[in-house]
Amino acid sequence: MKKIIKNLTMLGLVLLLAAPAQAATAKHIFVTVNGLVCDFCAVSMKKIFMKKAPVEAVTVNLTTKIVEIDLKPGGTLDDREIKKGITDAGYAVVGIRRD
Amino acid sequence: MPIRKPWSRGSALSTAVLLCLLSPPAAQARLISYAGGWMVMSNNDQFANEVSAVYSPTATTGIGPFYDYYRDTGGQMAGLDFNWLAHRWNQKDSQGNLYFLSGLGVANHDGEEHAGGFAGIEADWESRRYYASYENRYTEAGHDVRQEFQETGRIGIAPYIAESGSLHSWLMLQADHFPEDRKSWVVTPLVRLFQGPYLAEAGVASNGHPMFNLMITF
Numbered sequence: 001m002k003k004i005i006k007n008l009t010m011l012g013l014v015l016l017l018a019a020p021a022q023a024a025t026a027k028h029i030f031v032t033v034n035g036l037v038c039d040f041c042a043v044s045m046k047k048i049f050m051k052k053a054p055v056e057a058v059t060v061n062l063t064t065k066i067v068e069i070d071l072k073p074g075g076t077l078d079d080r081e082i083k084k085g086i087t088d089a090g091y092a093v094v095g096i097r098r099d
Numbered sequence: 100m101p102i103r104k105p106w107s108r109g110s111a112l113s114t115a116v117l118l119c120l121l122s123p124p125a126a127q128a129r130l131i132s133y134a135g136g137w138m139v140m141s142n143n144d145q146f147a148n149e150v151s152a153v154y155s156p157t158a159t160t161g162i163g164p165f166y167d168y169y170r171d172t173g174g175q176m177a178g179l180d181f182n183w184l185a186h187r188w189n190q191k192d193s194q195g196n197l198y199f200l201s202g203l204g205v206a207n208h209d210g211e212e213h214a215g216g217f218a219g220i221e222a223d224w225e226s227r228r229y230y231a232s233y234e235n236r237y238t239e240a241g242h243d244v245r246q247e248f249q250e251t252g253r254i255g256i257a258p259y260i261a262e263s264g265s266l267h268s269w270l271m272l273q274a275d276h277f278p279e280d281r282k283s284w285v286v287t288p289l290v291r292l293f294q295g296p297y298l299a300e301a302g303v304a305s306n307g308h309p310m311f312n313l314m315i316t317f
Contacts, residue, residue, distance in 0.1 A: 034191055038293075039261070039264070
């Protein structure tokens with residue numbers, strides 16, 4: 001029983017450590033945003049995120065309400081930075097997905 | 100009592116026209132840019148020629164210089180705008196905003212200067228298909244320059260839904276109301292076009308006067 005608990009604990013630790021590692025290595029980030037209704041929205045997003053060193057490109061889709069952020073090789077951008085960027089642009093984050 | 104005479108009427112008009120030509124900016128749209136962003140605007144109608152620039156230190160505040168030339172009185176006012184986005188409703192398919200607008204400056208008419216300013220609110224709502232806004236503003240710049248309450252309402256429809264980076268077109272109807280002095284309504288059908296950081300509007304009012312607005316964001 002102790003061995004099972006020990007193994008489960010180890011597995012949990014591995015999963016916990018793997019999650020941020022996946023986030024750190026993701027090259028494409030898809031942010032679902034509320035309030036995206038015009039081209040000024042897209043301009044704001046691009047201005048805000050293209051100032052960040054790890055960001056290679058920003059694409060805004062007004063139909064799907066998704067902002068795609070492409071990172072440079074080795075670049076990382078955590079959720080806090082993404083949420084702050086979207087908020088600074090004047091919009092609201094609904095969800096963040098990494099690929 | 101005249102304090103000094105920095106602008107002659109002719110030079111002020113020339114400056115306003117020059118600024119309008121040099122700065123492609125604005126209209127009734129966003130009053131505040133993204134945090135760290137600039138907007139430059141020029142609004143021109145039968146009542147005034149206005150040029151302004153707004154810097155947004157945050158996504159809810161804007162500050163910048165303005166210059167207004169009032170065509171009916173020949174007066175002018177220059178100063179600083181202070182805009183505050185009191186609330187923004189970011190929805191999946193729409194956005195609504197409530198702004199408080201204000202400005203303080205120096206009004207000038209034929210060399211006579213005095214303090215002036217304005218204050219008001221603007222509320223707008225837009226989706227990718229529909230647009231509506233209401234703005235009111237009280238300007239106090241003396242009888243010789245401008246002293247009145249103005250209300251402006253707009254509705255608009257986009258004839259097609261444009262994607263980011265392509266040309267966005269709107270057909271709009273603007274109504275201006277001056278309850279105190281002019282006691283009349285002026286209705287202006289107009290076309291708004293914008294693409295990327297550039298916005299332009301043009302229309303002809305019900306009394307035949309043209310309207311032209313430009314805006315650019317940096």
